[in-house]
Amino acid sequence: MRTFVDIHDVTHVYARAEDGLPAVERLNIKIQEGEFAAIVGPSGCGKSTLMKLATGLQFPKKGTVVVDGRQVGAPVKLAGMAFQNPTMLPWRTTLDNILLPLEIVEPHRSRLRRHKAEYVAKAEALLAQVGLKGQGHRFPWQLSGGMQQRASLCRALIHEPKLLMLDEPFGALDSFTREELWCVIRDLHAAQGVTVILVTHDLREAAFLADRIFCMSARPGRIVAEREVAFPRPRDLEITYTPEFSDLVHELRGHIAQARKAA
Amino acid sequence: MTVKRQLVLAPWIFTIGFFAIWEIICRGFGISSFILPAPSTIMAATWEYRNQLAYHAMHTLWMTLAGFGLAVVFGLLLGVALGASRLINAGTYPLLVGFNSIPKVAVVPILVFWFGVGWVPPVMTAFLISFFPIVVNVATGISTVEPEMEDVLRALGASKRDIILKVGLPRAMPYFFGSLKVAITLAYVGSVIGEQNASNVGIGNLLTRASAAFEVPLVWAALVVLAVLGVVMYMITAFVEQSTTGWAQRSQMANA
Numbered sequence: 133m134r135t136f137v138d139i140h141d142v143t144h145v146y147a148r149a150e151d152g153l154p155a156v157e158r159l160n161i162k163i164q165e166g167e168f169a170a171i172v173g174p175s176g177c178g179k180s181t182l183m184k185l186a187t188g189l190q191f192p193k194k195g196t197v198v199v200d201g202r203q204v205g206a207p208v209k210l211a212g213m214a215f216q217n218p219t220m221l222p223w224r225t226t227l228d229n230i231l232l233p234l235e236i237v238e239p240h241r242s243r244l245r246r247h248k249a250e251y252v253a254k255a256e257a258l259l260a261q262v263g264l265k266g267q268g269h270r271f272p273w274q275l276s277g278g279m280q281q282r283a284s285l286c287r288a289l290i291h292e293p294k295l296l297m298l299d300e301p302f303g304a305l306d307s308f309t310r311e312e313l314w315c316v317i318r319d320l321h322a323a324q325g326v327t328v329i330l331v332t333h334d335l336r337e338a339a340f341l342a343d344r345i346f347c348m349s350a351r352p353g354r355i356v357a358e359r360e361v362a363f364p365r366p367r368d369l370e371i372t373y374t375p376e377f378s379d380l381v382h383e384l385r386g387h388i389a390q391a392r393k394a395a
Numbered sequence: 396m397t398v399k400r401q402l403v404l405a406p407w408i409f410t411i412g413f414f415a416i417w418e419i420i421c422r423g424f425g426i427s428s429f430i431l432p433a434p435s436t437i438m439a440a441t442w443e444y445r446n447q448l449a450y451h452a453m454h455t456l457w458m459t460l461a462g463f464g465l466a467v468v469f470g471l472l473l474g475v476a477l478g479a480s481r482l483i484n485a486g487t488y489p490l491l492v493g494f495n496s497i498p499k500v501a502v503v504p505i506l507v508f509w510f511g512v513g514w515v516p517p518v519m520t521a522f523l524i525s526f527f528p529i530v531v532n533v534a535t536g537i538s539t540v541e542p543e544m545e546d547v548l549r550a551l552g553a554s555k556r557d558i559i560l561k562v563g564l565p566r567a568m569p570y571f572f573g574s575l576k577v578a579i580t581l582a583y584v585g586s587v588i589g590e591q592n593a594s595n596v597g598i599g600n601l602l603t604r605a606s607a608a609f610e611v612p613l614v615w616a617a618l619v620v621l622a623v624l625g626v627v628m629y630m631i632t633a634f635v636e637q638s639t640t641g642w643a644q645r646s647q648m649a650n651a
Contacts, residue, residue: 187550209552215543223565223642235561237551271642291551 135198136165136327137186137295142195143352144181155181157352159195163329163344168321170330170342172384174392178353179331183297186329187211200294209237211295212288212326216303218280220272220287227268230255230286237291251290258286261323262316278309282316289320296321298330302337311369314340322366335384340372347384349391357387432612437619440612447601452620455598458514458586459579459628462521466578470526471571474533478567479559484534495527499585503592517589517597524585525578532574536567569643572636579628583621 139161145154156178163169171179184190185197188207197204212233220229234240234251244251259268262282272280281301288296298317302310318341321328332338338345339361347357361380363371371377414434420426421433428436441448477484499520506516540562548558590599598617605613637644 184546187546189546189549207550207552209550211550213543213547213550215547217541217543219541219544219547221544221562221565223568223640232561233547233551236548236553236557273642287547297550 134165134201135162136167136200137161137163137169137329138196138198139182139185140196140198142185142192142197144178144185144190144192144194146181146190154193154352156185156348157354159353160355161346163327166325166327168328168330168341168343170332170338170345171348172332172335172338172345172388173348173353174350174388175333176351177348177391178351179348180299181353182348183213183299183329183331186295187213187297208295210293211297212291212293213297213299214281214284214288214301216300218272218277218284220280220283222271222273224271225269226259226264226272226275226283227252227255229272230258230268230283230290233287233291240291255286255290258289259283261320262286263312278305278313281305281313285313285316285320289324289326292324294327296326296328298328298332300332301330303333310334310337315369317341318367335381335388336372336377339377339380339384340367340369345384347387347391356391357384359384429609429611432615436612437615441616441619444613444616448598448616448620451596451598451601451617452624454596455517455583455586455590455621456624458517458590458594458597459521459582461518462586463525463579463582465518465522466526466529466582467575469522470529470574470578471533473526474530474567474571475537475559475564477530477534478537478563479555481538484538491527491530499524500588500592503589506589507593512593512595514594516593517586517599520589521582521585524588525582528574528577528581529571532570533567536570537563540566569636569640572632572640575632575636576629579632580625583625583628587621 139159142159143154143157144159145152149155159182161169161182171182173179181190185192185204186199186208188197188199188204191197191205199208200210220226221232224232231244231251234244240251256265256268259265262285264279264282264286267275267279267283272283275283285301288298301317302313305313314337317328317330320326321341328341330338330341342361345359345361346355347359348354349356359380363377418434421428421431426433432440477487502523503516503520506519510516510519537559540558544562545558548562553561586597587599587602590597591603592599594600598621602614602617605617
C-alpha cells in the first residue's frame with residue numbers, strides 16, 4: 133500500500149476571507165491507496181476546503197498537497213465528486229447526466245462518440261449496481277431525492293476515478309434511505325477499489341464506512357484526532373448496534389465536543 | 396365541464412366578453428365614434444381598409460422580425476459574454492442600464508440623420524428596444540450555474556468554455572425563451588415608433604397619417620391589427636419555448 137493523498141502541513145487562507153483567518157491550518161493527512169477515509173468535524177471547520185485542496189480546485193497558501201505521487205498544481209482530473217445536492221442537469225436524462233464526465237475528461241472525451249454503446253453499457257451496469265436498473269431513460273426530476281443521489285454517485289464513478297470525493301452526500305436524505313446508500317457506497321468501494329474521502333457530520337456514517345477517521349476542529353480547521361477503524365469487511369448494518377460501534381461513535385463524539393469547546 | 400376544457404375556453408370567453416362590454420357601453424351611453432368607436436365600427440373599418448392594413452401590417456411584421464432577429468443574435472452573444480466574465484459584466488452593466496433607460500423614440504432622429512427615412516430606422520429601433528431583456532436573461536442563466544456543478548466539472552479538467560457549453564447555455568435557455576416573449580412585444584413597439592417617425596410605410600406610418608386626417612376608426616383598426624399580430628407572435632414564441640425547454644417547467648429549476 134502506498135500513500136495516495138498526502139496533505140502536508142497545509143495552511144490555506146481564501147483570498148475573499150475578510151478577517152484573513154485561515155480556513156484550515158497546519159493540516160496533516162495521509163490516506164493510503166484504496167482506503168476509505170472519513171473527515172468529521174463541526175460545521176465551518178474547513179471540510180469543503182479540504183475537498184477543494186485535494187482535487188486541485190484550490191492551491192494551498194502554505195504546505196504541499198500530493199495526490200497519486202504528484203504535487204497538485206491544477207485540477208487533478210482523476211477525481212469523481214458527489215455533493216449533498218445531487219446537481220443533476222434537468223434537461224438531460226439520467227443516463228446522459230451520468231455520461232457527462234466522459235464528455236470532459238480524456239481519453240473518453242475523444243472516444244465517446246465512436247464507442248457510445250460501450251459507455252452506455254457501462255453506465256447501465258453502474259445504475260444496476262446502485263439499484264436503479266433500467267431507470268436511465270427517466271429525467272432526474274422524475275426521480276426521488278434518494279434515487280437522484282444514487283445517480284449522482286454513478287456520475288462520480290463513470291470515468292473510473294482513482295479518487296472519490298463525497299461531500300455530505302446523504303445529508304438531505306431520510307435515515308432509512310441513508311442507511312441503504314451507506315451499503316451502496318460500501319459495495320461500490322469494495323468492487324472498484326477506489327480511494328474515498330467522505331466528508332460528513334454523521335459520526336455513525338463515518339464509523340460504519342471508513343477505515344480511517346479524521347476529526348477536525350472548528351475554524352481554523354486542524355486535525356485534532358486520527359482514528360483507525362478495525363471492523364472487518366464486509367461490514368453489515370448490524371455492526372452499528374454492537375457495543376464496540378457505540379464506543380467508537382462515543383469516542384468521536386468526545387473529540388468533536390472538545391473541538392467545539394476549544395473554538 | 397372539466398377544468399382543462401374551462402382553461403382552454405377561458406381566453407375566448409374573456410376576450411369576447413371584453414369586446415361585448417365595450418360594445419354595450421358605446422351603444423348604451425351613445426359615445427361618439429370620434430372619442431371611442433364601438434368594436435363593430437372598428438371591425439367595419441378593418442374590413443373597409445383591409446388591403447391597406449394588410450400591406451402596412453406585412454411591412455411592420457418584417458421590420459419587427461428583422462429587428463427581433465438582430466436582437467436575438469446580439470443579445471445571445473452579449474449575454475454569453477456577460478455571463479461568462481465577471482469583469483465584462485461589472486464593466487458594461489452601467490453602460491447597458493444607461494442605454495436601456497433612454498426612451499428609444501428619442502433615438503429615432505439620430506437614426507434618421509445616419510440612415511435617412513426608410514426601413515433602417517424601424518428595424519434599428521426594434522432591435523435597440525428589444526435586445527436588453529435578452530442580454531440580461533441569458534447572462535443571469537449562465538452566471539448562476541450551481542457552484543457544485545462547476546466544481547464537479549472543473550475537477551475533471553473542464554475549461555470555462557466546456558462549462559458554458561455543457562451547463563451554462565442549456566441552463567440559460569428557459570431564461571432566454573422567457574425573455575423572447577418580452578422581446579417580441581417590445582420589438583413591435585420599436586418598429587411602430589420607428590415607422591411613425593421615419594418611414595413611409597408600415598402600421599406606424601399609417602397611424603400617423605390616419606390620426607392627422609382624423610380618421611378615428613382607421614386609427615383604431617390599425618391598433619387592433621397590431622394587437623392581433625402581437626398576440627400571434629407571442630404565441631409562436633411561447634410555443635417554441637414550451638417545446639424546447641419543457642423540462643424547466645417541471646424540474647426543480649421552475650420552483651427555485
